[in-house]
Amino acid sequence: MKKTENQMLVIFGASGDLTARKLVPALFNLFAASQLPKNFIVLGASRSDMTDAAFRKKVVLESNYLKEKIVDKTDAEIEEFANKFFYEDLGNNYDTDYSRLRKRVEDLNNKYHTSGNIMYYLSTPPTLYEPIAKNLAEAGLNTQKNGWKRLIVEKPFGYSLETGKALNAGLQKYFSEKQIYRIDHYLGKETVQNLLVTRFANSIFEPLWNRNYIHHVEITNAESVGVEKRGGYYDKSGALRDMFQNHLLQIVSLIVMEPPIGDQPEEIRNEKVKALKSLRIMRDDKTLHDNTIRGQYMASKINGKKVKGYREEDGVDKDSTTETYAAIKFFVDNWRWKDVPFYVRTAKRMPTKVTEVVIHFKTPHHQIFKESGLNEKDNKLVIRIQPDEGILMKFGVKVPGQGFKVERANLDFYYSSLAETHVMEAYERLLLDAMQGDATLYARADEVEAAWEFVDPILEYWKNGKDVRMYGYAAGVWGPENGDELIEGIGYWRNPGSNLADDPGYCVIC
Ligand code: BG6
Numbered sequence: 001m002k003k004t005e006n007q008m009l010v011i012f013g014a015s016g017d018l019t020a021r022k023l024v025p026a027l028f029n030l031f032a033a034s035q036l037p038k039n040f041i042v043l044g045a046s047r048s049d050m051t052d053a054a055f056r057k058k059v060v061l062e063s064n065y066l067k068e069k070i071v072d073k074t075d076a077e078i079e080e081f082a083n084k085f086f087y088e089d090l091g092n093n094y095d096t097d098y099s100r101l102r103k104r105v106e107d108l109n110n111k112y113h114t115s116g117n118i119m120y121y122l123s124t125p126p127t128l129y130e131p132i133a134k135n136l137a138e139a140g141l142n143t144q145k146n147g148w149k150r151l152i153v154e155k156p157f158g159y160s161l162e163t164g165k166a167l168n169a170g171l172q173k174y175f176s177e178k179q180i181y182r183i184d185h186y187l188g189k190e191t192v193q194n195l196l197v198t199r200f201a202n203s204i205f206e207p208l209w210n211r212n213y214i215h216h217v218e219i220t221n222a223e224s225v226g227v228e229k230r231g232g233y234y235d236k237s238g239a240l241r242d243m244f245q246n247h248l249l250q251i252v253s254l255i256v257m258e259p260p261i262g263d264q265p266e267e268i269r270n271e272k273v274k275a276l277k278s279l280r281i282m283r284d285d286k287t288l289h290d291n292t293i294r295g296q297y298m299a300s301k302i303n304g305k306k307v308k309g310y311r312e313e314d315g316v317d318k319d320s321t322t323e324t325y326a327a328i329k330f331f332v333d334n335w336r337w338k339d340v341p342f343y344v345r346t347a348k349r350m351p352t353k354v355t356e357v358v359i360h361f362k363t364p365h366h367q368i369f370k371e372s373g374l375n376e377k378d379n380k381l382v383i384r385i386q387p388d389e390g391i392l393m394k395f396g397v398k399v400p401g402q403g404f405k406v407e408r409a410n411l412d413f414y415y416s417s418l419a420e421t422h423v424m425e426a427y428e429r430l431l432l433d434a435m436q437g438d439a440t441l442y443a444r445a446d447e448v449e450a451a452w453e454f455v456d457p458i459l460e461y462w463k464n465g466k467d468v469r470m471y472g473y474a475a476g477v478w479g480p481e482n483g484d485e486l487i488e489g490i491g492y493w494r495n496p497g498s499n500l501a502d503d504p505g506y507c508v509i510c
Pocket of ligand 1: 185
């Protein structure tokens with residue numbers, strides 16, 4: 001096990017939802033698994049006026065997000081965890097002089113022996129990233145002379161290529177790229193990391209992982225929820241920025257990348273950047289028109305309950321043209337993937353919550369069995385990211401009896417069968433990695449920019465292009481009616497169910 005050095009975690013935006021919902025539960029899991037270093041404290045910093053005690057109450061002692069986790073812990077254990085938390089009020093503005101913060105950090109560091117190592121976690125709107133980095137630098141809180149300093153930032157990493165670049169340049173004025181950790185919680189998912197292992201620790205898949213054997217690749221990311229309470233944010237973002245530019249292109253990069261030389265962070269990240277740079281950027285209106293579909297969910301009834309349409313959600317413009325469904329077809333211009341189409345879609349208010357990758361293999365070159373519709377039974381590798389995590393291989397078997405009738409059979413692996421293993425939650429894993437200085441699962445500046453390069457023309461076309469349509473779909477169905485048109489000549493999307501082995505078309509909407 002790698003060693004985690006003594007350190008302090010300073011969370012900006014600590015009174016916000018993410019801290020209580022994700023960060024503190026992740027820290028609690030690390031605490032319960034004895035993964036926190038001997039000397040470790042958390043300093044919450046934000047604009048609310050709170051004492052240490054009030055902060056502990058809010059994020060630990062009375063937090064709904066921790067209730068289930070602490071239920072079987074003793075009072076002494078809960079107190080030990082809660083006592084690691086401190087709070088500093090930054091006043092009205094994050095863009096202020098941080099000398100008081102610095103004094104607090106120094107005092108805590110001296111008292112709790114955190115070795116001068118500090119991880120800053122920016123859980124604030126991105127517009128504050130650069131001002132916070134600047135103020136930290138001006139207060140001398142970025143210097144590594146007396147312990148390392150790292151900066152974790154949350155998505156969105158920009159709003160476009162231009163703003164993404166500006167954000168990177170802004171942060172790099174005060175922190176070196178090696179100190180910056182851009183969190184993409186999909187990379188913290190075991191199943192996403194397992195894409196690397198599936199490909200590079202097995203000799204049965206990699207020889208087939210190319211244009212000679214793969215017909216097309218399909219990725220579905222569906223959520224059954226709508227925009228919930230985040231209408232204000234989402235309406236300025238949309239599915240492409242919210243999910244595709246980051247989480248889904250990260251998955252794409254892991255599928256597309258070449259084998260890295262080794263498992264060191266830079267080796268893996270270099271290959272991922274190369275993969276992202278090889279995505280064919282769509283530039284002209286016709287290509288963009290033919291290869292992208294956007295949609296918005298409309299009011300409907302699910303389980304007998306009326307659900308709002310997107311434009312009726314709180315914080316959403318009544319005439320909004322923000323997409324809640326995005327489906328993109330694209331190609332990868334390199335030796336391995338030439339002419340293999342990739343189909344990727346993401347949406348809110350679909351029949352179920354699921355993320356899966358399907359590798360569709362080609363029909364055997366020479367068909368011996370002449371049964372019609374045999375290509376429906378071609379080999380597929382279904383890699384289920386969530387839920388019911390696992391891998392499913394579909395292959396043809398002979399139906400017992402005369403002649404050669406082929407049926408499709410499943411060979412499956414479920415993560416849940418690894419009962420002994422504690423599967424870390426995404427934030428738990430990512431926080432621990434950053435605490436140990438391992439950036440493998442964090443996005444590097446050039447990765448983020450390469451992803452924006454690909455996404456920018458689509459966003460621009462959707463905003464200003466000719467013949468751009470916004471298709472409606474009833475909340476609770478698999479997207480707009482014409483969603484399958486994108487897969488023209490191939491068929492239709494595999495609409496996964498809530499279980500790995502459910503067959504296409506499965507859905508529960510009432
Ligand atoms: C977030 C998006 O990054 O990912 C949300 O902002 C989305 O809109 C969420 O709901 C999905 O994450 P997960 O882990 O539930 O698939």
